[in-house]
Amino acid sequence: MSSPLLSLVVLGFRNFDVTTRACLDSLVPWLDDPEIEVLVVDNGSPDDSAQKTAAWCAAHPQVTCLLSESNRGFAGGMNWGAGQARGRWLLLVNNDTIFPARTLDALKSVVREAPADVAMLGPVTNAAGNGQRLWKPGATHEDWLQVGQWLNENPTHQLMPAYRCDFFCIAIRRDAWDRLGGLDLDFGLGYYEDFDFSLRLSQAGYRQMITEDVFILHVGSATFKASPAARALIKRNKLLLKSKHPDACFEHTRLGNLAILQAYQRLRAEGRWTPGLQARWQLRHGALVGDAPRSLIKRWLWKRRIKNVL
The missing domain is CATH 1.10.287 (Helix Hairpins)
Known part of the structure; x- marks a missing residue:
């Protein structure tokens, strides 16, 4: 069996009906596309999300369902799912995203056209901490879905350089992913593992770019809340990143x-x-x-x- 062009790894944790269901429902138009593989990981949810994930996948047998017995963290969950994917490109997908019409059609065109040394492609979105972010005053999620569809349908064929990419949704060449060994598990439950991977990718001689032709709606941080534990994790992982990459630039x-x-x-x-x-x-x-x-x-x-x- 030939490898698909894209393997989507959707990582979910808790609150299936609030986040993961909408993300998966937006992917239904591409489930029968032979160039696309979809894997869904429930990352050891303490509620009934694992059962609901399994039920959704049973109703959509094209999708591979992976249920973890424990919370592996963002890096561990993505690494686990990616390890079972077959695609030439991986698309790591956080569950608080929604794919407008034509998104994956646009992405397939972009990865086919990408220069050989471009190993990572970040889409544009409504909410990100870097140059992937667009802004429209007063826009609702429904407004952004319409904007996103228009952007997906009207390509510019332009890639913009990025110092780092946000991993709410990210496309990575499989060979580059394997060479770097995936995400660093030392970052635990989450935060800054994407920054670390971006820097390691550049150090390995690859380029990472922002594609202006693919828009994905980012609802926001649905998994992590601004709790004392989350703030402590952010502080801890930022220090870890600085220890690994003393010259890292934290630009606004x-x-x-x-x-x-x-x-x-x-x-x-x-x-x-x-x-x-x-x-x-x-x-x-x-x-x-x-x-x-x-x-x-x-x-x-x-x-x-x-x-x-x-």
């Missing part, structure tokens, strides 16, 4: 977006402007404004910087 989201808009300006200057780029420019420019500092002085300086660059 707006700086990543500004760098991408500068690349957009170069495309405009080269006469390579299209309606699709214009639409994305507006969403990215909106993110720059939406991410302005709260301090009046810093906000003024930031707006001045935007004006000087753009």
Whole structure:
């Protein structure tokens, strides 16, 4: 049996009806696509999510159901699922995402066109901590699904460089994943394992890029809450990341977006402007404004910087 182009590994933990069900339901249009494999991992949920995951998969036999007896953490759960996937590209999917129409069709085109040294591709979204984030004032999730479908259907064929990628949903070449040994289990339940993988990928000589042609709705952090335990885990894992990568750069989201808009300006200057780029420019420019500092002085300086660059 030939390997599929894409293997989706959907990682769920608790609250199946609140998060995972909507994510899986949005994938139904592609379940019969021979180029796509879907694996669903329940990561040792303490509620009835494992049973509901199994029932959903039983109703959709194209999907592989993996039920862990314990919570392996984000890295462990993804590594476990990826180890049973057959695709030439892995698509690691957090359960708090929803796929608009045409998403995976667009992604298949992007991975086919990707240069050989590009080993990781991050989609654009409505909620991320780097240059993958777009912004539209007052937009609801339903609004973003419509925006996402339009972006998926109107490609620009542009990849933008990224220092790191957010792992709410990420496409990774299988050979690069295997070479790096997957995600580092030392990060425990979660946080910063994606940053670590991004840095290790670059150190191994690969490029990571943001694809402007694939949009995925990110509902938000549905698994981790702002509890004292979560804050302690974030602090602990940030220190771990710094110990592994002393030169790591913790740039603000707006700086990543500004760098991408500068690349957009170069495309405009080269006469390579299209309606699709214009639409994305507006969403990215909106993110720059939406991410302005709260301090009046810093906000003024930031707006001045935007004006000087753009």
